[in-house]
Amino acid sequence: MTKPERVVLIGVAGDSGCGKSTFLRRLIDLFGEDLMTVICLDDYHSLDRKQRKETSITALDPRANNFDLMYEQIKALKEGQAVDKPIYNHETGLIDPAERIEPNHIIVVEGLHPLYDERVRALLDFSVYFDISDEVKIAWKIQRDMAERGHRYEDVLAQINSRKPDFEKFIEPQREFADVVLQVLPTNLIKDDTERKVLRVRMLQREGKEGFNPAYLFDEGSTIQWTPCGRKLTCSYPGMQMYYGSDVYYGRYVSVLEVDGQFDNLEEIIYIENHLSNTSTKYIGEMTHLLLQHREYPGSNNGTGLFQVLTGLKMRSVYEQLTAKEAKLVVQV
Numbered sequence: 553m554t555k556p557e558r559v560v561l562i563g564v565a566g567d568s569g570c571g572k573s574t575f576l577r578r579l580i581d582l583f584g585e586d587l588m589t590v591i592c593l594d595d596y597h598s599l600d601r602k603q604r605k606e607t608s609i610t611a612l613d614p615r616a617n618n619f620d621l622m623y624e625q626i627k628a629l630k631e632g633q634a635v636d637k638p639i640y641n642h643e644t645g646l647i648d649p650a651e652r653i654e655p656n657h658i659i660v661v662e663g664l665h666p667l668y669d670e671r672v673r674a675l676l677d678f679s680v681y682f683d684i685s686d687e688v689k690i691a692w693k694i695q696r697d698m699a700e701r702g703h704r705y706e707d708v709l710a711q712i713n714s715r716k717p718d719f720e721k722f723i724e725p726q727r728e729f730a731d732v733v734l735q736v737l738p739t740n741l742i743k744d745d746t747e748r749k750v751l752r753v754r755m756l757q758r759e760g761k762e763g764f765n766p767a768y769l770f771d772e773g774s775t776i777q778w779t780p781c782g783r784k785l786t787c788s789y790p791g792m793q794m795y796y797g798s799d800v801y802y803g804r805y806v807s808v809l810e811v812d813g814q815f816d817n818l819e820e821i822i823y824i825e826n827h828l829s830n831t832s833t834k835y836i837g838e839m840t841h842l843l844l845q846h847r848e849y850p851g852s853n854n855g856t857g858l859f860q861v862l863t864g865l866k867m868r869s870v871y872e873q874l875t876a877k878e879a880k881l882v883v884q885v
Contacts, residue, residue, distance in 0.1 A: 601645025
């Protein structure tokens with residue numbers, strides 16, 4: 553592998569079980585495994601599982617993590633130097649001997665705290681935060697833990713509630729610093745919905761960031777409400793609504809795209825794609841192609857998959873701009 557002229561650093565933040573792993577698989581589709589190295593920030597736990605239990609400090613608490621080492625190593629990688637990164641073993645709950653990590657063209661730092669430490673934050677070239685509403689998070693976790701792991705409903709709920717104070721204190725505030733926030737919310741199309749099978753997904757895109765032009769629907773800067781169901785898009789109950797407009801989020805302007813409802817036929821997403829602009833695709837239908845490549849991924853049939861793909865395309869665009877700029881500087885020197 554050729555040594556990168558410029559290491560591009562991407563941050564992927566959010567709670568466990570919120571879709572980060574699926575998104576990382578989508579990024580591999582775009583960049584390829586050779587160009588991209590993923591660092592899980594759990595590796596910077598300073599307390600192992602036993603120590604956390606003894607001290608009653610959760611993994612979400614900054615005191616359980618070594619931010620100084622995290623910053624030093626990520627900075628070194630960005631500057632093109634190899635590091636010996638620790639490994640947190642999720643099976644044993646222990647901290648294993650370090651592994652050698654070489655700098656790569658794209659380094660993704662993912663986990664609970666990529667945007668927590670301002671030193672690490674300043675190194676990132678692009679970032680996304682996965683923001684799953686409580687109602688959806690509980691439904692997903694109950695579904696997963698009860699169906700796949702045989703847990704009782706009361707225990708699942710107790711575990712969620714025990715994490716909540718630290719989540720609200722240390723993880724959630726990181727939303728403010730992300731370039732893209734992907735919100736997954738209960739649908740507005742079904743009154744008193746409790747199943748959470750139909751979702752409303754919003755993509756909040758920071759305005760005014762250099763090299764990042766938010767995607768929009770129909771007419772940039774307008775406020776659009778669109779019901780795309782009909783001859784060109786198959787929609788079963790409860791149908792589909794799309795929205796585009798501007799909003800203020802943590803005191804900054806953001807462009808908002810929203811999909812409420814689900815796609816019955818993924819091939820028809822080309823119809824939606826044709827009405828979106830600034831998608832950073834290389835050819836007509838690339839978004840649809842990327843979704844169809846892995847229709848088995850969770851969220852492929854709703855706004856989650858669509859906006860994960862769109863966020864990935866935006867990251868690719870930023871990467872290409874930064875590396876082209878670097879190549880130009882090298883030529884000039």
